[in-house]
Amino acid sequence: MSEHRRREEEAMGGGNEAYGKKAFKRSRSHFRDRITADGRDGWPVEAGRYRLVVSRACPWASRAVISRRLLGLEGALSMAIADPVQDDRSWRFTLDPDGRDPVLGIRFLSEAYDRREAGHPGGVSVPAVVDVPSGKLVTNDYQQITLDLATEWTALHRPGAPELYPPKLRDEIDTVMADVYEDVNNGVYRAGFATGQEEYEAACAGVFRRLELLVPRLERQRYLVGDTITEADIRLFTTLVRFDAVYHGHFKCNRWKLTESPVLWAYARDLFQTPGFGDTVDFDHIKRHYYQVHTGINPTRIVPLGPDLSGWLTAHHREELRGRPFGDGTPPGPVPAGEEVPVPGRP
Structure with a gap:
């Protein structure tokens, strides 16, 4: 290299x-x-x-x-x-x-x-x-x-844009984001790029410990902070949406899959199906990058066929927790021409 x-x-x-x-x-x-x-x-x-x-x-x-x-x-x-x-x-x-x-x-x-x-x-x-x-x-x-x-x-901002970093919730958002960053967003990388068993085990344990700590919070409320989507949800989502596709196998964060955690899997699907989230995700780009660029981890550069991604569009029932995705605002409009991405399970 x-x-x-x-x-x-x-x-x-x-x-x-x-x-x-x-x-x-x-x-x-x-x-x-x-x-x-x-x-x-x-x-x-x-x-x-x-x-x-x-x-x-x-x-x-x-x-x-x-x-x-x-x-x-x-x-x-x-x-x-x-x-x-x-x-x-x-x-x-x-x-x-x-x-x-x-x-x-x-x-x-x-x-x-x-x-x-x-x-x-x-x-x-x-x-x-x-x-x-x-x-x-x-x-x-x-x-x-x-x-x-x-x-x-x-x-x-467009008319009806959500308030992603509301002043009255910033302290709580910052606290949640700091924990998620250290243990989850960055934790998967510390596990994946570890070159010693101890370092890997500590990082991997930290990833799942933090995810498990998030479950009770997300059992009782639809979003991480308050009753609307905030910056905290965006930051957790971008790791969760990659979890089974690359972090579980490629980075050895394999204690369990996202799909095996009912609360986190439903939360991730809820966001994925919200305009602005899933319509920006390109699983082909994600898989090809991790498996073909990280040759120190995957020297053959083989990209796995799985996992099955069709479940991202299945019912999540998170609306039962109420919450207002965009607060007093509205969903974004259609994806601009030229920025569309393939959506798994959708023709």
Whole structure:
């Protein structure tokens, strides 16, 4: 494996990942400028100025894809979708004609990184927001991007957009998200990339301990915090939707499958069937990325045929817990042309 590919595996998804002798550690994003309503970092919110670069394979990028759709920002913030299978030059735009992003005019996301800072540390990660006029990366701060979409881009939200980070619930949302991040979102990676038995067992145990702690909460309420969808649900969903497809087998998080946990499986299906969630999920991209890019874990690059994905559209009965998915708002409209993804079990 080349040094560049090793760095890319370590930077897969949001943030950067680093390995010690046996333990896995994700470092903070290097480019942490914010796009705000008042432009205090030099990047004001402006319709059409920025391009969100994502991979549908990446759980960290998928947070931004879901938030953008729920908030109705498709017309204000364009989106580039990278090939789920990287090569030694990083995330690439080989899904586009001539292998070049039609808006940014570049073949590799690394070009936007290099325009911002030549010789920057770490790998090239998604999600990333690029300034279209200059072609420079603005931010790859996966933790902050979605919070800013919810709170700084409000002037460009669609009518009826939900409040994903309501002020009165932020303390509770932050607490829930911190626990989910440490043990679940990042925990599956610490298990999957562990190179020692002890480290693997500790990480894997932490994943399932946290999931089991979430069950009583989700038995009595439809969503993680309050009675509407919030940022906390988005962040948990992007791990749960990948669980049986890749984390159970590829990352050895196999104490049980999501489909074997009645409460979590129903919760995940409820969100999947909510406009803005399942209609952004591409299982083909997810499976091909994990199994073909992580050659240190899967050297044969064979992509498994399973699991059966048709159950995602089965009845979940979570509406019996009441709750209002969009609060006082409304569901997003149809998926924009060119952004559709195949939905399992649906013709």
